[in-house]
Every structure is written in structure tokens, then in C-alpha cells.
Amino acid sequence: MATPTPTRHRKRGHDPESVLSIAVGVFNERGYDGTSMEDLARALGVTKSAIYYHVPGKEQLLARALDRALDGLFELMADERAASGTAIERLEWVVRQSVRILVDRLPYVTLLLRVRGNSGTEQAALERRREFDRFIGRLVTEAAAEGDIRPDVDPALVTRLLFGAVTSISEWYQPARGASADDLADALLKMAFGGLRV
Amino acid sequence: MATPTPTRHRKRGHDPESVLSIAVGVFNERGYDGTSMEDLARALGVTKSAIYYHVPGKEQLLARALDRALDGLFELMADERAASGTAIERLEWVVRQSVRILVDRLPYVTLLLRVRGNSGTEQAALERRREFDRFIGRLVTEAAAEGDIRPDVDPALVTRLLFGAVTSISEWYQPARGASADDLADALLKMAFGGLRV
DNA sequence: GTCTACTGACCGAATGTTCGGTAAACACTT
DNA sequence: AAGTGTTTACCGAACATTCGGTCAGTAGAC
Numbered sequence: 001m002a003t004p005t006p007t008r009h010r011k012r013g014h015d016p017e018s019v020l021s022i023a024v025g026v027f028n029e030r031g032y033d034g035t036s037m038e039d040l041a042r043a044l045g046v047t048k049s050a051i052y053y054h055v056p057g058k059e060q061l062l063a064r065a066l067d068r069a070l071d072g073l074f075e076l077m078a079d080e081r082a083a084s085g086t087a088i089e090r091l092e093w094v095v096r097q098s099v100r101i102l103v104d105r106l107p108y109v110t111l112l113l114r115v116r117g118n119s120g121t122e123q124a125a126l127e128r129r130r131e132f133d134r135f136i137g138r139l140v141t142e143a144a145a146e147g148d149i150r151p152d153v154d155p156a157l158v159t160r161l162l163f164g165a166v167t168s169i170s171e172w173y174q175p176a177r178g179a180s181a182d183d184l185a186d187a188l189l190k191m192a193f194g195g196l197r198v
Numbered sequence: 199m200a201t202p203t204p205t206r207h208r209k210r211g212h213d214p215e216s217v218l219s220i221a222v223g224v225f226n227e228r229g230y231d232g233t234s235m236e237d238l239a240r241a242l243g244v245t246k247s248a249i250y251y252h253v254p255g256k257e258q259l260l261a262r263a264l265d266r267a268l269d270g271l272f273e274l275m276a277d278e279r280a281a282s283g284t285a286i287e288r289l290e291w292v293v294r295q296s297v298r299i300l301v302d303r304l305p306y307v308t309l310l311l312r313v314r315g316n317s318g319t320e321q322a323a324l325e326r327r328r329e330f331d332r333f334i335g336r337l338v339t340e341a342a343a344e345g346d347i348r349p350d351v352d353p354a355l356v357t358r359l360l361f362g363a364v365t366s367i368s369e370w371y372q373p374a375r376g377a378s379a380d381d382l383a384d385a386l387l388k389m390a391f392g393g394l395r396v
Numbered sequence: 397g398t399c400t401a402c403t404g405a406c407c408g409a410a411t412g413t414t415c416g417g418t419a420a421a422c423a424c425t426t
Numbered sequence: 427a428a429g430t431g432t433t434t435a436c437c438g439a440a441c442a443t444t445c446g447g448t449c450a451g452t453a454g455a456c
Binding site: 013014046047049050053054 | 400401402403404405
């Protein structure tokens with residue numbers, strides 16, 4: 001009942017969406033530059049040229065995937081819960097939501113986190129990502145100014161390390177194996193905010 | 199006085215060592231697969247073919263660089279200080295030393311952390327890296343069993359998150375800009391072991 | 397008969413690597 | 427000091443292969 005007749009008529013096969021999701025999977029396995037259109041064709045079960053019927057090219061696939069990750073992060077920034085309450089409360093909420101977006105859009109965020117700026121597409125994505133990083137940096141600095149973060153550590157360092165732990169999730173998390181986004185966020189916040197030592 | 203006449207006679211130019219260090223720099227900028235031998239030649243100030251006078255090929259450059267990172271981590275595991283004392287003390291020491299190796303061999307470790315297993319060389323490096331990861335996992339589990347880590351978080355999750363923060367350092371650390379390896383380790387251990395909240 | 401979703405043949409450019417040649421620096425003899 | 431031979435460190439051209447991408451043609455659903 002969910003999608004009885006999605007479009008008028010279809011011969012069964014691929015559409016831009018399924019091509020994208022499979023392509024992103026291969027990009028994450030072999031790296032974007034290490035993936036050839038031949039690799040994608042093999043994963044899709046069609047020939048190289050069939051891909052160009054659905055999408056304009058390799059770099060457009062990358063651009064669409066990166067936007068999917070970045071749009072999630074920017075929606076997070078625009079949420080009013082990221083702007084009300086004490087800085088430490090907002091920071092905790094933002095960390096939790098970041099983990100949720102990372103888990104919900106795992107392959108897309110994973111791809112984003114590996115971008116190095118080799119093309120215009122990648123540089124544009126990097127610039128949007130840096131905007132998110134600056135947003136986090138401001139939150140940590142505010143929380144420190146409000147006296148809710150221990151004063152003997154540099155806020156800039158804390159920002160990097162805290163979100164280093166968050167982004168590392170994309171490198172080892174396996175959704176099939178139990179833990180939910182909330183489990184991850186709980187463990188992360190307990191460690192980073194409360195400390196591991198008993 | 200350091201190197202008056204390193205070898206008998208030399209016309210000034212490159213050697214395998216300088217080629218490696220420059221190549222690793224370019225690999226980290228553009229990614230290994232995104233780097234062509236032409237890119238390397240440009241960075242070295244020679245033509246493509248000159249590179250093959252000093253090193254056997256692109257993949258050998260990668261292999262040598264990855265070994266340089268992995269050898270550091272394996273020396274750490276073999277140190278007796280990683281085997282004496284309580285588990286939490288050993289864990290703290292290993293985290294601190296890992297940060298030091300990461301900083302000392304920054305470009306090599308950075309390259310290692312981005313390997314995805316695209317070739318035999320990469321798969322071999324990944325396997326050695328996993329051995330180090332298992333070593334860390336055992337340390338955390340022991341510390342939890344000895345009651346020195348809060349019991350309300352999964353040791354496997356803690357391992358990943360803690361070393362996620364460590365490895366993230368390679369993605370943002372700039373040696374020129376102040377912080378030393380000890381500064382990084384101090385901030386990391388304060389956050390992860392003591393907690394950020396005052 | 398028309399549209400969808402492809403295939404297969406092909407293109408020019410870029411890839412990692414090899415090879416023949418060579419100018420300069422050195423060692424050795426005279 | 428001059429001449430000879432060898433080694434070092436490279437260049438330029440070419441190699442086969444792979445790359446991302448194009449295009450004419452077509453089988454099958456409507």
C-alpha cells in the first residue's frame with residue numbers, strides 16, 4: 001500500500017534514487033576517486049552507459065549525496081532548540097541530534113566526512129561543513145563562558161575532540177549490530193560530559 | 199656538521215626518503231587515489247619518470263608510508279609500560295603515547311587512518327591496524343572489569359568513541375599552531391576520563 | 397506506434413609505468 | 427692538468443590500459 005503505482009508505468013529497474021543510494025555505498029567502500037563508473041555499473045547490475053540514463057554523471061552523484069548530508073546538519077542548526085536554553089543544554093541537544101543525523105543518513109554523512117576538496121563540488125561541500133563546525137565551536141565557547149565546562153581545557157580543543165568522537169561513529173558503526181542512535185549519544189555524552197572514571 | 203658528505207658523491211636532488219615525505223604530503227591533500235604520478239612529479243619539481251629512479255612505483259610509496267605509521271603503534275604495544283600496572287593506568291599511558299605517535303608521525307598516521315582496503319597493500323595495513331584496535335579493546339574491557347570505568351557504558355562503545363577522538367586529531371591538528379602532543383593528550387584525558395562538566 | 401530503460405561500440409583524455417638517451421659530477425689513469 | 431670511463435639523476439617520448447562520457451540502436455511494456 002505504501003507505493004502501489006509510484007509512477008505511471010515502469011519496466012522494473014533503476015531510478016535516480018536507487019542509483020544514488022547504491023553508488024554512495026560503493027563510494028564508501030572504495031573511496032570516491034577509487035570508484036570507476038564500471039564499478040558502479042557492476043554494483044547496479046547494468047552497463048556503464050545505463051547509468052547516464054538516470055544521472056548526469058559521477059560528480060553529480062557526489063554532489064547529491066553530499067547535499068543530503070549537509071541539508072540534515074543545516075536543518076539542525078536552524079531548529080529553535082539549538083537557540084534556546086543555556087549553552088551547555090543546547091550543546092548537549094546538538095550533539096544528540098548530530099548523532100541521530102549521522103545514523104539516519106549514515107552513508108551520506110560518511111561520504112561527506114571524507115571529502116578533501118579535490119573539485120569544485122567538494123570544495124563547496126567543505127565550506128558548508130566548516131560553517132557547521134563554526135556553529136559548534138561557538139556553542140562550546142559560550143558554554144565555557146557560562147561556567148558550565150571545566151575551565152582548564154581550551155574550548156577550541158574540546159570542540160574538535162568532542163566532535164572527533166562524534167564523526168568517528170561513521171567509521172565503525174554498524175546499524176545491524178544492536179546500538180541505536182540514542183544508545184550512541186548516551187554513551188558519548190556520559191563519557192564526554194560526565195567522565196569515564198568512577 | 200650533521201651531514202657533511204652523506205654518501206660519496208651526489209649531484210643534489212632527491213632520494214627515496216625525500217620522495218616519500220613529499221609524496222605522503224600530496225597523498226594527504228588529494229587522497230591516494232586522487233593523486234597521479236604527474237601530481238607527485240609537480241610537487242617534487244621533476245618529471246614523472248624521474249620518480250621511478252628513486253622508488254619502484256606508486257603503491258610502494260603507499261606501503262612504505264603505512265609501515266612507518268604501523269611500526270610506531272606496534273612498538274607502543276610491545277613496550278613494557280603497556281603491560282604493567284592497573285588496566286586504567288595502562289590505558290591512560292597508551293592513549294597518551296598514541297597521541298604522541300600520531301603527532302610525531304602525523305602525515306603517515308593520517309594516511310593510514312584513511313586506508314579502505316582497495317589493494318593488497320591496503321588490506322595488509324588494515325589487518326595490522328585492526329590488531330592494534332583489538333589491543334585497545336582488551337585494555338578498556340580489563341579496566342571495566344577492574345571497576346575503574348563507569349559500569350553504565352558498553353566497553354566496546356567506549357573503546358570506539360575514545361579512540362575516535364584520538365584519531366580525529368589527524369584531521370584537524372596543525373603543529374605550527376601551538377598545542378603540543380602533551381597538550382592534546384591532557385585535554386583528551388581530562389574530557390574522556392574526568393568529564394567536561396564542572 | 398510511442399516511450400522507457402537499457403546495450404554495445406566507441407571517443408579522447410588521463411593513468412601508471414618503461415625505455416633510450418644524456419648532461420653533469422665524480423674516480424682513475426697518465 | 428688533461429683525458430677517459432663510470433655513475434648519478436634526470437628528461438622526453440612512448441606504452442598499454444583505464445577513465446568518464448557519448449551515441450545510435452533496440453527489446454519490451456504500454
